[in-house]
Amino acid sequence: MAAVERAPAMGAGTKPSSFHAVAWRWHFYAGLYVVPFLLMLALTGLVMVFFTGFQTRLGPVVTVNVAPHAPLPVSAQAQAVLELRSQAALREYIAPATPDRASWFVVMRDGVNEAVAVDPYTGSVLQLVDKDNTWFAWAEKIHGTLLLGDVGDRLIEIAAGFAIVMIVTGLYLWWPRGATRWASVLLPDLRLRGRPWWRSLHASAGFWLSAVLLAFLLTGLSWTGVWGAKFVQPWGTFPAAKWDAVPQSDLTHASLNTKGQHEVPWGLEQTSLPTSGSGAGAVGVPAGQPVNIDTVAALATRLGFTGQHHIQLPQGDTGVFTLSADTMSGDLGNPTQDRTVHVDRYTGRVLAEAAFADYPLLAKAMAVGIALHQGDLGLWNAWLNLLFCAAIVFLCLSGIVMWWKRRPSGSWRLVAPPLPRNRPLWKGGAWVMCVLALAFPLTGAVLLGVLLLDWLVVSRLPAFKAALG
Template identity: 55%
Template sequence: MTMTSAMPDGRAERASTKSFYLIAWRWHFYAGLYVAPFLLVLALTGLMMLWTSVLSGRDGEKYYTVTPAQTQVAVSAQADAALAAIPNGKVVQYIAPRTEEGAAIFRVNNGDASSMVAVDPYNGTVLGSWDRRNGLYDLANKIHGTLMIGDLGDRLIEVAAGFGIVLIVTGLYLWWPREGKGFGSVLVPQFAARGRQLWKSLHVTVGFYISLILMIFLVSGLSWAGIWGDKFTQAWSTFPAAKWDNVPLSDATHASMNHGGVKEVPWTLEQTSMPMSGSDAGKMGIAEGQPVNLDGIVAFARSIGFNNRFQLGFPADDSGVWTLSRDTMSNDSANPLSDRTVHIDQYTGKVLADVGFSDYGVPGKAMAVGIAFHEGDMGVWNIVLVTVFCLSIIFMSVSGMVMWWKRRPAGASRLMAPAVPGDMKLWKTGAIIMLAVSLLFPLTGAVLLTVIALDYLIVRRVKPLKRALS
């Protein structure tokens, strides 16, 4: 007969609960050990990206302001001015001003080089130019997405995001009020506490409030990840090209419109094939007899509701299309419900595809809103919330390390992980729960299984290693 079975029911239940608490604490400790450095990097670079976008714009469109006048020069004349600023260049994109005081932005390619040129839309004067995707936002974005080590960095962050879910689940269990304490002990920090207990109280309260937002950030952030995003999730939730109404399709997908690590195409469209110009397919667009050129396309865009900032991609080759787009992921607007992408045949002016938010599937709609929220694109309230959230993540990461350091005896040569409970009857239950959460994210699940195998086959059998990691 075991000691637990000999106990009265109440004591046995308390012992089992304590054992499960210790199991959850160990999961939380080890997950946090891996996740915390990544969360720190993601929060810091996220703040850099957010405020660079707010202050100067992702494409540098806020660097220059203009004085509004009664009339504007033709967009084609603005494009010519931009082209003259980059010898031997080719205009490939037009970004309409967000406000009356905003400059028109043109992307001009010259071989492998790509430049952005700001033009005053009222007089056609070139205001300045700069290398595309070579600013502070782009540096932060590269660190945020790949740690500047390519696919390896992407995979490491994806694993961290998966373990971040484990961190949330175990954290919520650990934070749940027990031993006669009410929710007040979670909702309000215990400022009267001192030392490690104060840090713990602040960690619990801040963690409780940001847990749901962190979950949203982790899941929406994973939509960019190489395994979970591109192959596991996006593959089955992409917009069907069959809805292009039998127009000819290119071998290229919408993802070809992205540039480097920066995503500019609505998430649900990335894997969908692009339509092609050069047929009689499509619906009525530019009126017959009207020229299908830059000025005509921009006028048509205004007539169908593309107001303020929108982007216009030029045909890439003889079979390419004009592409009008407005979406919150590209910071064109603050309302994901206004997302819209329109492809126009470069020869006939017919509309080959017109996709809005209402056409997305449920995952596409969720991600359109989730990514816009993640990037702080939905207005001032969103900017404030994301700023507070990133600062809270920094605090959570630091406070977790401080609590560990304060709990650790001076001069200890071990990690001082939470103790293994004496009664391990619930170990399998805890492992199954955490494994199920992790396996929702394949790469994290694979790493978790590897860690469990290494622990069982090596760490437990090598005493110095077992002691160091205990």
């Protein structure tokens, strides 16, 4: 629960434990660091959910008039794009979700990823979008790295770990004990005024949201550069060894992402891509037919791809055609239907396939969890996520308001919760530190530093104690 405010008053005749005071102090200090990051994540999350749930990642839906004849061949639609952008390299085709939607093509031009909407019946170019500079793209980059690259990623990872500390300490502080009743936690007391009114609202909202916030933090942490990329993602990655006798590239599926954006399913990002030119695989494009965007699009239809799906073109001499439909790209509203197929660019043979049923158990859980996190499961999911993001903003702001009302008038001291005289600082703090260090190494390392700073400096120097107390 995001807060920088004191714990609730204990019931009459109940003496607060020393660990209760330590938990309150940790909750306060974690909030100093976490609250700005939670506000950022909630606000950028609001932007991202708006586009995934109510528009598209490229902006408003582009519609067309359905013609009485079949759509033009994909190559003819692509040609209209290349005539407009003669120096561009075609990278991707996105099939329309419904017959009255535009086709999209992604081209690389002078280092810029440009998405181009085309009327599939007339071949007319309808819209051009700089894919790297949409509202969604900027929100996702800020959400993941603060536009600071690896430094921003690490700062957010630390904040997410400390947010889990806030959830645990918040639940401990507000858990009913003594004369405190469950009703006072589950429902806010709107009869109160001033700081108690804010505290009651904050406690109830935080209590109800704690499990959801924990789920969001864990799915978000799965993308981070240390806990996610180094520890969790390798355990949950689809093993390319399942593709028997298929030569593998040095590139992974993550290379198919647009820079700064996640479009490949989490469980495939670290899986090696297959390579073209070996003669491996099963029959895909019929013998005697050329292997091009039209025959590969026809193969996608025969393989069961319908509605919106992606065909990424080979990049490099050994690259492959990649056919995919998944929730990460906004194609589907059901992650259990995720599917990725690779096709040899020379022979048209199907080299490899990975569907939801093939994922390891962790990858399956993450596919569902991330879809919920992003609001991909339908309008109900998008509306709930918008409500959740707004609630997190309220938790952060209410924590700040409570701290402001608690501080002495005219004072700019932090007014940190005092340490108990008989405190289990090292027992309690070391226990929390060990658990976090094992579960989240980066956060655990920072927590160790904070513990040492608090013990060696803050608790021993009067000047620091006066500034914080």
